[in-house]
Amino acid sequence: MQYFQKDMECMSRQKMNALQLERLKETVAYTYENVPMYRKRFDEIGLKPSHIQTLSDLQKIPFTVKNDLRDHYPFGLFAVPMKKIVRVHASSGTTGKPTVVGYTKKDLDVWSDLIARQVVQAGGSDEDVAQIAFGYGLFTGAFGLHYGLEKLGATIIPTSSGNSEKQVMLMKDFGTTLLVATPSYALHLSEVIEEMGYKKEDLKLRLAMLGSEGHTEEMRAVLEEKLGVLATENYGLSEVMGPGVAGECIYKQGQHIAEDCFIYEIIDPETGEVLPDGETGEVVITTINKEGIPVLRYRTKDISYLIDEPCRCGRTNRRMAKIQGRTDDMLIIRGVNVFPSQIESVLVGMDHIAPYYQLIVTKKGYTDQLEVQVELANAGLLESFSQLEAVEKTIRHKLQVVLGLAAKVKLMAPKSIPRTAGKAKRVIDLR
Ligand code: DLL
Numbered sequence: 001m002q003y004f005q006k007d008m009e010c011m012s013r014q015k016m017n018a019l020q021l022e023r024l025k026e027t028v029a030y031t032y033e034n035v036p037m038y039r040k041r042f043d044e045i046g047l048k049p050s051h052i053q054t055l056s057d058l059q060k061i062p063f064t065v066k067n068d069l070r071d072h073y074p075f076g077l078f079a080v081p082m083k084k085i086v087r088v089h090a091s092s093g094t095t096g097k098p099t100v101v102g103y104t105k106k107d108l109d110v111w112s113d114l115i116a117r118q119v120v121q122a123g124g125s126d127e128d129v130a131q132i133a134f135g136y137g138l139f140t141g142a143f144g145l146h147y148g149l150e151k152l153g154a155t156i157i158p159t160s161s162g163n164s165e166k167q168v169m170l171m172k173d174f175g176t177t178l179l180v181a182t183p184s185y186a187l188h189l190s191e192v193i194e195e196m197g198y199k200k201e202d203l204k205l206r207l208a209m210l211g212s213e214g215h216t217e218e219m220r221a222v223l224e225e226k227l228g229v230l231a232t233e234n235y236g237l238s239e240v241m242g243p244g245v246a247g248e249c250i251y252k253q254g255q256h257i258a259e260d261c262f263i264y265e266i267i268d269p270e271t272g273e274v275l276p277d278g279e280t281g282e283v284v285i286t287t288i289n290k291e292g293i294p295v296l297r298y299r300t301k302d303i304s305y306l307i308d309e310p311c312r313c314g315r316t317n318r319r320m321a322k323i324q325g326r327t328d329d330m331l332i333i334r335g336v337n338v339f340p341s342q343i344e345s346v347l348v349g350m351d352h353i354a355p356y357y358q359l360i361v362t363k364k365g366y367t368d369q370l371e372v373q374v375e376l377a378n379a380g381l382l383e384s385f386s387q388l389e390a391v392e393k394t395i396r397h398k399l400q401v402v403l404g405l406a407a408k409v410k411l412m413a414p415k416s417i418p419r420t421a422g423k424a425k426r427v428i429d430l431r
Contacts, residue, residue, distance in 0.1 A: 115148020140242025254319030
């Protein structure tokens with residue numbers, strides 16, 4: 001097994017706790033000194049940095065939320081003068097002002113180390129030819145992966161996202177071995193590869209590092225099969241750094257958290273109470289190794305649980321299970337909670353169905369309606385009414401079992417659902 005920074009990846013629990021505590025105390029004092037919002041919040045409740053003496057004292061600190069970054073737009077939560085900020089990124093949110101984050105030289109150095117760890121744990125190395133099909137720009141995905149892969153010594157092809165036929169041409173001509181993309185874009189690329197008449201054997205792809213949005217195990221199986229790769233899941237968010245926060249190793253049993261840089265808590269999203277390892281709730285992250293914009297107890301809105309068991313790869317850091325969804329993209333349909341990922345797990349891999357879908361939510365009178373639009377794999381089926389009806393019925397039945405809810409199913413012609421180069425927009429809520 002290869003490691004990039006074995007000391008940090010395989011540290012004993014006791015040492016890691018000590019390191020986390022030391023860095024937490026430093027971060028809290030530093031944040032209190034340098035960011036007026038935190039100082040004000042601490043002062044309001046009579047909390048002093050010196051009150052943080054154990055890891056569980058973290059719970060005394062108030063939460064930080066996305067709106068705090070918006071309210072201090074653009075640079076109000078930076079802890080250093082702009083002269084020390086060497087790069088700025090912003091969230092990929094589409095509404096309102098973006099949330100802006102800044103990195104010092106040291107932050108960029110730490111960031112690329114964390115990415116290099118993720119590449120190595122996924123089985124990547126300096127021998128890889130890595131095509132980065134995340135959008136370069138304010139989004140943290142492309143630049144984050146770029147500098148980590150560069151630090152490792154891989155060959156980078158910075159194609160950015162979009163222009164899919166050219167992506168595939170370069171993938172073939174340059175011998176890409178490692179694809180970096182969102183799962184939905186990787187899926188679309190697999191389709192373009194087929195459309196251009198190539199088979200996976202014509203390409204040298206062996207590894208896909210996917211992230212920035214979730215995908216189910218069913219979707220992973222489709223991607224691994226279509227692209228002929230091992231696909232790992234990678235998690236992060238711009239407010240705490242970008243990619244690099246957590247990622248899977250080759251055993252794909254949850255995402256190893258870079259615990260020397262981030263303290264994770266799982267809370268009950270309703271009450272804010274901290275939950276024990278293994279219980280599902282909202283992920284809250286505190287950065288303990290950042291200069292530009294440290295964040296204390298940032299509420300991510302992402303829902304998951306922590307796994308604290310040894311991993312076959314030898315890494316000792318705790319892992320985060322697959323994100324189930326976000327507290328703000330959970331649909332409530334006629335009083336039933338539905339995550340889009342539950343629907344994906346039903347649809348993907350079914351006979352006659354292609355892995356492209358969209359959920360349309362409307363209201364008829366006072367009643368919520370869920371329509372699941374899903375593409376047929378083969379247009380030929382459109383001519384057989386009885387077969388269409390059978391497929392529709394099977395999907396309706398499976399959805400009813402998994403969701404406990406009746407949904408309308410609309411079978412769509414192949415390639416009729418829009419493809420995206422970044423994060424897919426799968427829910428259209430018209431209520
Ligand atoms: O998406 C950072 C990133 C880039 C991570 C590339 C991994 C790879 P944002 O644009 O700020 O940052 O979006 C962060 O995306 O709160 C999650 O809701 C979602 N997300 C990111 N990774 C995953 C994942 C980047 N592996 C938001 N599974 C997060 C599920 C994910 N959701």
